Amino acid sequence: MTTVDTFSEGRDIRRIREDRTPSVATDYSNPPKGAAGNVARAGDGQPARSRSFSGSALLPFLLPVTLVIFWQVGSSAGFISDRIMPSPVAVVAAFWERLLSGELARDVGVSGARALSGLLIGGSIGFLLGIANGVSKLSEQLTDTTLQMLRTIPHLAMIPLVILWFGIGEEAKLFLTSLGVLFPIYLNTYHGVKNVDRDLLEMGRIYGMSGWSLFRKVIFPGALPSIFVGLRYALGIMWLTLIVSESIAANSGIGYMANTAREFMMTDVVVLALVIYAVLGKLADVIARTLERAALSWNPAYQDQGE
Amino acid sequence: MPIGPYQSPLAFISDAELDAHHASQLVEYQEASPQPAGLKLRGVEKRFGDNQVLRGIDLDVPAGQFVAIVGKSGCGKSTLLRLLVGLDEPTGGRIDFVDDAGRAVEPNSRIVFQEPRLLPWFSVVDNVAVGLGDGVPKAFGRREAERALAGVQLSEKAKDWPSKLSGGQRQRVALARALVSRPGLLALDEPLGALDALTRLGMQDLVTDVWRELGFTAVLVTHDVAEAVHLADRVIVLDEGRISLDLEIPRDRPRRHGDPALAEIEGKLLDTILGKA
Ligand SMILES: Nc1ncnc2c1ncn2[C@@H]1O[C@H](COP(=O)(O)OP(=O)(O)OP(=O)(O)O)[C@@H](O)[C@H]1O
Ligand SMILES: [Mg+2]
Numbered sequence: 166m167t168t169v170d171t172f173s174e175g176r177d178i179r180r181i182r183e184d185r186t187p188s189v190a191t192d193y194s195n196p197p198k199g200a201a202g203n204v205a206r207a208g209d210g211q212p213a214r215s216r217s218f219s220g221s222a223l224l225p226f227l228l229p230v231t232l233v234i235f236w237q238v239g240s241s242a243g244f245i246s247d248r249i250m251p252s253p254v255a256v257v258a259a260f261w262e263r264l265l266s267g268e269l270a271r272d273v274g275v276s277g278a279r280a281l282s283g284l285l286i287g288g289s290i291g292f293l294l295g296i297a298n299g300v301s302k303l304s305e306q307l308t309d310t311t312l313q314m315l316r317t318i319p320h321l322a323m324i325p326l327v328i329l330w331f332g333i334g335e336e337a338k339l340f341l342t343s344l345g346v347l348f349p350i351y352l353n354t355y356h357g358v359k360n361v362d363r364d365l366l367e368m369g370r371i372y373g374m375s376g377w378s379l380f381r382k383v384i385f386p387g388a389l390p391s392i393f394v395g396l397r398y399a400l401g402i403m404w405l406t407l408i409v410s411e412s413i414a415a416n417s418g419i420g421y422m423a424n425t426a427r428e429f430m431m432t433d434v435v436v437l438a439l440v441i442y443a444v445l446g447k448l449a450d451v452i453a454r455t456l457e458r459a460a461l462s463w464n465p466a467y468q469d470q471g472e
Numbered sequence: 473m474p475i476g477p478y479q480s481p482l483a484f485i486s487d488a489e490l491d492a493h494h495a496s497q498l499v500e501y502q503e504a505s506p507q508p509a510g511l512k513l514r515g516v517e518k519r520f521g522d523n524q525v526l527r528g529i530d531l532d533v534p535a536g537q538f539v540a541i542v543g544k545s546g547c548g549k550s551t552l553l554r555l556l557v558g559l560d561e562p563t564g565g566r567i568d569f570v571d572d573a574g575r576a577v578e579p580n581s582r583i584v585f586q587e588p589r590l591l592p593w594f595s596v597v598d599n600v601a602v603g604l605g606d607g608v609p610k611a612f613g614r615r616e617a618e619r620a621l622a623g624v625q626l627s628e629k630a631k632d633w634p635s636k637l638s639g640g641q642r643q644r645v646a647l648a649r650a651l652v653s654r655p656g657l658l659a660l661d662e663p664l665g666a667l668d669a670l671t672r673l674g675m676q677d678l679v680t681d682v683w684r685e686l687g688f689t690a691v692l693v694t695h696d697v698a699e700a701v702h703l704a705d706r707v708i709v710l711d712e713g714r715i716s717l718d719l720e721i722p723r724d725r726p727r728r729h730g731d732p733a734l735a736e737i738e739g740k741l742l743d744t745i746l747g748k749a
Pocket of ligand 2: 549
């Protein structure tokens with residue numbers, strides 16, 4: 166029987182398993198060739214379709230570009246006072262000046278480092294708690310209720326207390342940012358782990374997975390879509406918290422730049438700070454989305470996006 | 473050991489030595505060839521709270537036999553299968569796995585469900601490799617998985633995501649995953665239940681082929697009496713937690729769909745199940 170000859174050369178897997186315990190590093194973040202990469206591009210070689218594709222790619226930028234043009238025209242014609250709103254050209258000039266002086270790089274670097282370390286600390290705590298409470302009944306009973314209560318407190322309401330505890334230094338900013346990102350990551354990780362398909366968990370146990378391998382092959386990948394939702398939500402909170410805490414007190418960072426500019430009524434720099442926050446926020450979101458699409462390329466819901 | 477111009481720090485085992493190592497294991501393996509596990513059930517009972525689902529099942533299945541279990545919905549077929557593969561414990565009686573001489577054997581049992589239960593984030597071949605369990609060297613696992621995939625005629629889909637496969641193809645992957653570790657007992661819980669009629673017929677032949685090739689003991693639960701009669705050496709009717717009929721199917725293989733002798737047996741079974749006998 167040709168169809169099943171492939172089974173007839175047997176090997177003792179169990180025996181090999183006893184002799185050595187190498188890891189089966191099955192890597193789900195590395196999609197199999199020909200599966201994820203071959204998502205058909207809309208309109209490949211079809212003139213009619215590719216025109217509508219490029220049209221739809223530019224369409225979202227129509228409104229902002231028009232607004233900026235009107236803004237510039239209004240400022241140049243003197244309808245908009247410089248004290249209320251600087252002209253776009255003035256903002257670009259402020260950008261250029263600070264870029265050359267090196268101040269911009271320093272401030273963006275400092276703010277970026279604050280945001281990232283807050284995300285790393287708060288995110289890891291939230292992630293670990295979410296995993297622990299998702300897989301362990303005991304851990305869930307010990308901490309879930311407490312966390313659910315704490316998360317209802319708006320973390321920015323803690324500012325007076327945080328200032329009393331840490332003063333107005335770096336620790337205060339780090340604490341607030343960490344606290345802000347902790348809960349969305351916790352909630353979504355926990356939810357993701359709790360909602361992993363029971364049938365797949367049972368399948369994993371049938372095939373002898375337990376502990377770490379069950380986590381690595383079934384629980385974590387199953388919870389990943391939800392974890393990414395938490396991450397993207399946390400990124401929004403991260404920037405928000407940073408803006409607020411940098412405007413309380415700081416001697417470097419984008420918030421500091423905006424605040425000192427306000428004292429000297431340099432509206433162009435204030436607006437520049439807003440633009441930088443917007444760009445950084447968008448950048449973080451794009452990175453998260455790219456990671457998401459790469460890690461979840463097995464999921465049909467992520468296979469046709471981005472066209 | 474030959475010393476070349478460059479020696480990798482990990483080169484203390486040469487490829488040839490590694491192959492020899494595998495080969496010696498192979499020899500040991502073929503001596504202790506995978507054994508089909510016969511079943512010996514004595515007074516097996518299962519209750520969930522007040523609900524007594526199985527009420528004393530006595531059953532002997534010789535190693536390598538193909539048994540089909542049919543019965544009304546809710547009569548305890550899935551419950552029995554879960555006991556056989558150790559997913560649940562019986563609340564009474566005992567289940568033993570024996571070879572032809574009555575000696576106890578390790579069943580290495582596997583189960584295939586109606587849903588394929590593939591990991592959507594693993595490629596097809598990695599899903600099959602899951603069937604080998606943990607701690608298998610990756611290259612070895614791949615090779616075995618590819619062999620099993622070829623056995624279900626799905627080699628060309630090895631690198632695809634499961635979401636790109638049809639229902640029948642997914643079920644074939646699930647079958648390959650169950651077979652890759654060469655089980656002594658394979659339980660099938662309505663494995664073809666969700667497939668369309670034509671795909672079903674193809675899968676029935678595939679199941680027969682792999683069973684004849686590998687020689688495991690097969691226990692198939694199905695709603696389709698014609699399927700039971702077509703595939704099995706023996707059909708068991710379960711009714712209210714007891715065996716109400718145990719029927720040999722004395723027909724040679726390959727069996728033809730629409731064989732009048734099989735149709736007659738099928739009619740008899742249906743009468744028993746529906747309570748007309
Ligand atoms: N885990 C469980 N807890 C409680 N009751 C259960 C459980 N599993 C099964 N039962 C009960 O056992 C009985 C038999 O269920 P089982 O799934 O074995 O039926 P079945 O013969 O496989 O039916 P079907 O043909 O519809 O699949 C049912 O009454 C069901 O409610
Ligand atoms: Mg059932």
